[in-house]
Amino acid sequence: METTVLVIGGGATGTGIARDLALRGVDATLVDRGGLASGTSGRSHGLLHSGARYAESDPVGAEECIEANRVLKEIAGACVRDTGGLFVQLAEDDPAYFETKREACETVGIPANVLDGDAAGEVVPDLSADVERAMEVPDAVVYPSRLVAANAADARDHGATIHPHAPVEGMTVVDGRITGVDVGGTVDDRVDPDYVVNAAGAWAEQVAAMAGVDVEMRPTRGVMVSVEYDRLGPVLNRCRAPDDGDIIVPHDSEVVLGTTSVRVESPDEYPTEEWEVSKTVAECAAMLPPVADAPTVRTWWGVRPLYGPDEDERGGRGISRGFFRLDHAADGVDNFASVVGGKLTTYRQMAESATDHVCDRLGVDAECLTADRQLPGADAPDRLDELVAEFDGQSVTDADVVGACES
Template sequence: MPIETDVLVVGGGATGAGTARDLALRGLDVALVDRAGLSAGTSSRSHGLCHSGARYAESDPAGAEECIQERQILGEVAGACVRDTGGLFLELEADDPDYFAAKREACEKVGIPTTVLEGGKARAEVPALSPNVQRALSVPDAVIYPSRIVAANAAAARNEGAQILTHAPVEGMRLEGDRIAAVELGGQVDDTVEADFVVNAAGAWAGRVAAMAEVDVEMQPNRGVMVSVRDDALEPATMPVLNRCRDPADGDIVVPHEDEVVLGTTSVDVDDPDEYETAEWELERVREECARMLPPVADAEDVRTWWGVRPLYAPDEATRESRGISRGFFLLDHAADGVANFASIVGGKLTTYRAMAEATADLVCERLGVDEPCVTADRRLPGADDSERLDAFVAEFDAGGPSDADVVSTDRGSGSGSTSARADR
């Protein structure tokens, strides 16, 4: 017998899990599917920075304002999924002081609180900083643990009756007229889903999912490397996020965990988000550039290295350098493409997953005639105050990944696969 549901969400990263949660809280029957464990794509392979919006303040004020709003919401609802570290944008001797001033002014315009610290005061806060730090801009950045945030959203959706189906790749779609009539799942589920509406939240793989519905979604996958290192001189437990105060470039972010720091990142276009080459120069450049801010990382112990693939949406930007492609999100209503019960949510950032989910759920509810408001900005995630419970969700949904592997205490990879039972409230 096919699985019948109001909404099928394809893609179990932060946006997909957040969308499933939002829709379930509005009273809809939801099924969430992923080809592997949850967060196995981009979400679990990020650098884990929860943006204040300062990084985008001068280049994308609307996106920056969205970031600070979502950063504040996550601080209220996400508990131990987020660590409130604060952040510093560092101006080095070689950096343009006008850029520093422009960033501060742009932050103030969009409501991002800032404080200027002279170099000596910044080094008093972070003793390992380079003596070449001239001044720093303090902003409310934070660290987000992706596996926890994804698993907690999935657990919240399941609490409301949603089915969470992992290791269930979408293998095809059957169209009837202007609608998706059925979606074929393989893997551990090996069944058919009949849904009134289908949401494509497959990130860098969104183009492949859309093609099954004969719709064109032009993604530009873009790889970046992260290196997690450890050194006694770093004191990451008390360190803020560090950002180089210059135009975004390779090796300009340091994200602290409990006893490691994550160095990132690079930006290289790839053709295939599953199979792509990596390069030794990326590792060398990231470490070298981050060491300009934080010298001990130059010789720090290399704990683990991973690459992630950004799900950039680039319908008209094939010739643009990828750092210039918008990091904003795009909600594509495929009724305009002749498929009335299909939408794709693409682009965006981990920080804004909840806003992406809200916009998507609003569209779905409008199409299905559901008049219920979004409540995710005010509803704490299950397990938010209990790290062990969050990590149990991660294990259950096979949601672990390298981004927070040093923090999340669970047997990653031991998830039981397809699950649909309700979680404890």
């Protein structure tokens, strides 16, 4: 089986790369082992960042977020929900941090409107009385199942081949090039690619190792708790240095509470602790008290695809969630690259960067079109949910939303 580019990983970044390649006329095949969005993309809290979370610590990353936020609101339709967001300062929170974030948002170009506690309470009726002030920002909600499926569908419609149940089992490297990739599952064949892109997220280290390349990942787990609550309009963020339990993401009849950050050795096998759940609920309840006693619908953990060298350099949670494009020609494998790190919000920019690189290596002269073309089914939620089912892409993040239009 031959293909020009083999993309490994069926999350937002991988499907975004396949879409970008296909729109530029490049033959692409995408493989994933467990259904699309089965990894980090589909086990997130589903926040479409405005960039405000990173404005003071990583202004470049914040600029990427606000750009991505605006693009996705234009092209993604019902893959996103434009809720707005609030960063809330409680009585115990440092007011200087609030001011630093507000000034950073202004510098980066992120709209940020300050409300006093009473005005914030009018926006969120059940908001804690301990909220002294809040900052309105253009956060939103993203439904990863729909987003990933829509990207895969557009890739397929423009000539790409998508295999949601096809795990990579090994690679053959000869004279500094990957000459074959053994793929199991529904493919059960050797794939002979001209170029290989590793977009496996938290699993990028394992994939790279098959080619004899070291990609040092530093995965961390985080818990999400979805509870019954239907009165929240905007996303709520605690305005303090990133910590456990500082984000609440609204759906229709539920809200997603998140999250923790605990280093794990393997993205497949890791312990989960009850304290993560109880602390996340308690900390989120400090912003929105009714969630403390709201019935829990589902609880899940996701694993962040953090890049080890960047984590070592920056040295802390929430300092940076930038992405990195690694050309493994420097490691002795000429036709191999990895894209690691990043956020669900910036998946399209990650895909564009990776695709630019591949096209440069293949001698393809074609511009990126993905920022200006609406995703298929964007304005038809039922069609999006059909695509999710087609690609076996249902994620736990949006399980209460995707498919609801059918009932």
